[in-house]
Amino acid sequence: MIFKWLDERLELRKFKEKFLSKTFPTHPTFLLGETALFSFVTLVATGIFLGFLYEPSTTMVSLFGAMVPAAYASVVKIDLLPMGMIIRRIHHWSAMIMIAAILAHLLRVYFTASYRKPREINWLVGLSLWGTAMIGAFTGYLLPYSQFSVTATSIAYYMAKSMPWIGDWMSRLLFAGDFPSDGTVPRFFFMHVMLIPAALIGLISLHMLILIKQKHTEPKSNKDRKEAQGGRRLIGIPIWPEQAVISLSFFLFLLFVVVLMAAYIPLNPIEMYGPPSPGTPVMRPDWYFLVVYGFLKLVPGDLVFTILGGKITPETIGGVIFPGLNFLAYALVPFIDRSKEPQPYMENPLHRPFMTSLGIGAIIFLCMMAVAGYIDVLHITPRAMTVYALVATAAAWSVSYALLRWYNGKRGNNAKA
Amino acid sequence: MVDGNSAKETGREGITRRRFTLGMLIASIAGAFGSLLALLKVLAPEKKGGGYATTIQPGDVLIYAKGGSAGSPITASSMNVGDAVLAYPTGKSSNPANLVQLIKLEEAAFKPPTDMSLTDKGFVAYSAICTHLGCTVSWMANRESPAASFTECFCHNSIFNPAEGAKVMGGPAPIPLAQIGVKVMQDGTLAFTSDFKGPIGPQV
Numbered sequence: 001m002i003f004k005w006l007d008e009r010l011e012l013r014k015f016k017e018k019f020l021s022k023t024f025p026t027h028p029t030f031l032l033g034e035t036a037l038f039s040f041v042t043l044v045a046t047g048i049f050l051g052f053l054y055e056p057s058t059t060m061v062s063l064f065g066a067m068v069p070a071a072y073a074s075v076v077k078i079d080l081l082p083m084g085m086i087i088r089r090i091h092h093w094s095a096m097i098m099i100a101a102i103l104a105h106l107l108r109v110y111f112t113a114s115y116r117k118p119r120e121i122n123w124l125v126g127l128s129l130w131g132t133a134m135i136g137a138f139t140g141y142l143l144p145y146s147q148f149s150v151t152a153t154s155i156a157y158y159m160a161k162s163m164p165w166i167g168d169w170m171s172r173l174l175f176a177g178d179f180p181s182d183g184t185v186p187r188f189f190f191m192h193v194m195l196i197p198a199a200l201i202g203l204i205s206l207h208m209l210i211l212i213k214q215k216h217t218e219p220k221s222n223k224d225r226k227e228a229q230g231g232r233r234l235i236g237i238p239i240w241p242e243q244a245v246i247s248l249s250f251f252l253f254l255l256f257v258v259v260l261m262a263a264y265i266p267l268n269p270i271e272m273y274g275p276p277s278p279g280t281p282v283m284r285p286d287w288y289f290l291v292v293y294g295f296l297k298l299v300p301g302d303l304v305f306t307i308l309g310g311k312i313t314p315e316t317i318g319g320v321i322f323p324g325l326n327f328l329a330y331a332l333v334p335f336i337d338r339s340k341e342p343q344p345y346m347e348n349p350l351h352r353p354f355m356t357s358l359g360i361g362a363i364i365f366l367c368m369m370a371v372a373g374y375i376d377v378l379h380i381t382p383r384a385m386t387v388y389a390l391v392a393t394a395a396a397w398s399v400s401y402a403l404l405r406w407y408n409g410k411r412g413n414n415a416k417a
Numbered sequence: 418m419v420d421g422n423s424a425k426e427t428g429r430e431g432i433t434r435r436r437f438t439l440g441m442l443i444a445s446i447a448g449a450f451g452s453l454l455a456l457l458k459v460l461a462p463e464k465k466g467g468g469y470a471t472t473i474q475p476g477d478v479l480i481y482a483k484g485g486s487a488g489s490p491i492t493a494s495s496m497n498v499g500d501a502v503l504a505y506p507t508g509k510s511s512n513p514a515n516l517v518q519l520i521k522l523e524e525a526a527f528k529p530p531t532d533m534s535l536t537d538k539g540f541v542a543y544s545a546i547c548t549h550l551g552c553t554v555s556w557m558a559n560r561e562s563p564a565a566s567f568t569e570c571f572c573h574n575s576i577f578n579p580a581e582g583a584k585v586m587g588g589p590a591p592i593p594l595a596q597i598g599v600k601v602m603q604d605g606t607l608a609f610t611s612d613f614k615g616p617i618g619p620q621v
Contacts, residue, residue, distance in 0.1 A: 155550045155572060162621035173461035183462065278482045278503050278516050278545070280552040282571040297573045301549070301591040314589050315550060315621055376574045381587065 020240035025218045031250055032105040038251040039098035042258060046091040053078050056189035058145060058182055068275040071145035071185055075270055089262035095137045099288045102130045110359055112346035114217040120334040122210045127330055129203045134288055136196040139188045146270040151280050154179055159319030164310025220345045284373060294372030295322050298382045353404035361397030368392050469514035469546060469618030477506030479607040482516055490606040496521045499563025501556035503545055506609060514617060517597055518545040518554060518568060520579045526564045530582035535598035535611060543583045543594040544617040549575050551619045591620045
């Protein structure tokens with residue numbers, strides 16, 4: 001009845017034929033992107049709940065007899081609500097999972113060479129999504145206005161300020177004046193709940209539209225079957241109903257895992273950090289910033305030089321140049337490893353010694369930078385850690401390259417014989 | 418091409434209707450967005466003095482910056498060799514640039530470049546704001562040999578030696594913490610005797 005009424009007006013049947021019956025190739029790793037998408041849905045839902053209760057202000061108010069910033073007080077009050085703290089933890093865990101899922105998805109695309117023609121644009125859109133998600137997470141750090149929030153944001157403020165030429169102006173633009181200023185929390189709140197979600201929705205839509213236009217990459221095992229059919233159609237399952245059911249149950253399972261984690265694993269305990277106060281406890285950022293955090297610890301303090309009147313300091317190198325070069329390197333991947341013909345299938349990483357070993361080297365490098373975030377508890381000097389990191393990276397790269405070459409040589413011989 | 422006015426089709430050079438329209442479109446887009454650039458100026462508030470500006474005056478009494486006795490004056494007798502506390506000048510604790518770390522060491526332990534004229538009875542004070550990225554430094558007390566105690570910033574593990582003018586012993590901090598003069602008063606409290614001898618806060 002309702003379907004008929006709607007169909008007469010919106011031509012639902014046509015929509016179903018055109019979009020809902022699109023084919024979705026199946027492979028377990030194709031759920032990584034969905035994990036990111038569903039985490040975003042969870043983030044929006046929990047974010048709406050938190051947004052109703054949060055107060056973006058640093059005005060001092062009384063909380064249980066102590067004077068604390070209103071933002072901090074409002075988050076303490078959220079934590080005291082029935083289910084309040086668990087919603088806040090689900091929000092925080094989902095952010096961490098979303099960024100992890102995007103990274104895993106990027107790695108899947110990297111190792112299977114799915115970024116090659118025609119998918120270069122979507123690789124860049126995906127990278128932007130990753131970066132935007134991390135900026136979103138970062139702007140969320142400040143909002144509870146705990147000691148942790150203020151320390152983390154203050155570090156970022158000085159990193160932005162350390163940029164040559166534009167740093168001073170840029171830091172005042174982003175942080176609404178010299179941090180800590182009364183304007184910073186409202187500005188970050190606006191970015192966190194409005195600008196960045198809007199950017200994410202835009203980028204996700206673009207990502208999906210390009211995916212629908214270009215079609216999904218397929219497992220190579222589909223190749224023979226597909227050629228036997230002689231068709232250009234993908235082999236897989238239709239979006240409706242099969243893929244939809246898989247996706248929905250996967251979403252619910254993911255939600256179950258996140259709720260379980262939120263229930264049992266404490267996260268960002270602002271009551272323990274307390275409101276902003278003198279004194280900085282030992283604190284480490286969330287996992288995805290460990291790389292930059294560790295790298296900052298390794299840059300020697302006397303590494304300062306001047307180019308064209310701009311002073312390049314260790315903070316600029318660690319906080320701006322290093323992440324910038326990382327993203328630039330990732331962005332260049334599809335333009336270095338190119339193919340002339342469109343690539344419909346996923347490659348086997350074992351058959352691509354150069355790119356695969358490069359990827360392994362990069363992973364080891366980033367892991368070592370994260371380990372560098374812990375040199376204080378590991379009792380390693382920054383200099384020693386730098387040496388370890390470089391040796392480990394070079395070893396991982398060269399050994400994996402040698403092994404893959406050897407494997408492919410053997411495979412080649414077997415094929416000949 | 419209905420109008421037959423395109424340069425391509427007619428082979429005519431110079432301004433055509435199509436080119437003129439395109440030029441107008443580009444100019445109006447550039448103008449519209451260009452005028453919005455002025456907003457960036459509004460969105461980045463002017464400096465209010467900028468960076469860390471201390472308001473410590475010689476004669477200000479040191480008070481505890483945190484803990485149960487926050488706000489009450491620090492007495493010389495309450496500190497042993499190898500102890501350190503975070504301190505503010507009395508009545509000026511809202512300015513983070515005023516935060517100092519007051520340390521008591523053996524008088525014989527000091528080495529240059531510590532300014533001995535700014536120390537008194539083993540008491541020495543340095544800015545507590547790390548010169549790297551502005552976190553507050555902490556005291557790593559060594560109970561067995563107080564001389565081996567040091568100041569560390571927990572954010573990125575910069576290490577400073579308070580016996581040697583807060584020289585950077587390790588980590589990413591670019592310059593030492595600035596020393597400031599302190600002396601023990603007759604009533605047993607401590608007071609500042611000078612301004613910071615060097616820049617304070619992140620050196621960016």
